[in-house]
Amino acid sequence: MLERSSLLFAIPTYRKEIHRVLSCHLLRLCKLRPSLVVDQSHQLLEFVGTTANVYSQEEVYTHVVWVLGEYLSVSSDSRCSVTLITSCFETLEAVLFEITSSAPPPGTVCPAPKVITTLMSALAKLASRSHDLIPRVSLFFSKLRTVARSGSAVWCSDEDDLVAIATRGEELWSLLKAPGVAQSVLTPPPHVMTPQWHRDTNLAMPLQLRVLTRLTHSQ
Incomplete structure (x- = not known):
């Protein structure tokens, strides 16, 4: 489904509606069967690791990132390992770094702030489950927040969007200072x-x- 969603006819309203329906059902499916995220982790990581998907299927991409951050945990599936969490973290980190360190490709628009904040939230959730990743993500959020507040970001030109991104970075950065609290807030028990x-x-x-x-x- 994820592969074919990029091969739709180039009719804007048609493609947008199909992506909306796929995203909606993806969330429902994963809520019913959280173990699917571990079962299909290779395919999901391959999808989110392709930066082009951020620009071509933004809504689907955002929902897949949210699903990974929400359900890739031991509380959702006991098979979820630290290695898998770290692999997902590194994949999302690389994409976020790429889209926030350069201008969007020619012919595309800047990614919506929702994509960036969803990536940030997913990274914070994963780090709260593997505390070795907290210093790494905290440093990244600190740099991202500085760039967003300086107004020099080439990947976003809207001032309100930059404020929203900087605010989210500040919230997550402050929360991760207390790992125990961060885990209970970002991954609350059932x-x-x-x-x-x-x-x-x-x-x-x-x-x-x-x-x-x-x-x-x-x-």
């Missing part, structure tokens, strides 16, 4: 992602809900 406070009678939330329910019914 029970945090799917809370059932309204069902747990040991918490105060059900009591408050019942009080509010009685109050609204009485009124």
Whole structure:
């Protein structure tokens, strides 16, 4: 699917809509079966490692990067190793460095800030799972933030976009200063992602809900 998505007819609206549908279903598929990210890691890394995909299929590329950052973890699949996390980190790092160190190829536009911030977030998530990568990504974010704030970035000309990128870099850089906190924030455990406070009678939330329910019914 990822290979064929680059071979569509060059009709802008058609290609954009197909990419939107593929991206949407990719997220749903990986949410249902997170283990697919490890199963298909070679193909996914090959796709995100091709910088041309940033410019030709931006939406699909952004979603694939998000999927890697979100589900490439031991909590999603016990087969996920430090070697695989490092390999993914290095691939994404190389692409981010390439697109933020030079102007876009002729005939293409600058990548959207969403692509860059998604790459940054994915790198931070991977580093929080392998702490040896934190100094490396922190230095990279610091340099990227400096370039974005200086306004001298040749890969982005919009001031608001540069502010958004610099802000995201500052947030992630600050968060990674506390690795334990970074991991709990960037890779929260499943029970945090799917809370059932309204069902747990040991918490105060059900009591408050019942009080509010009685109050609204009485009124």
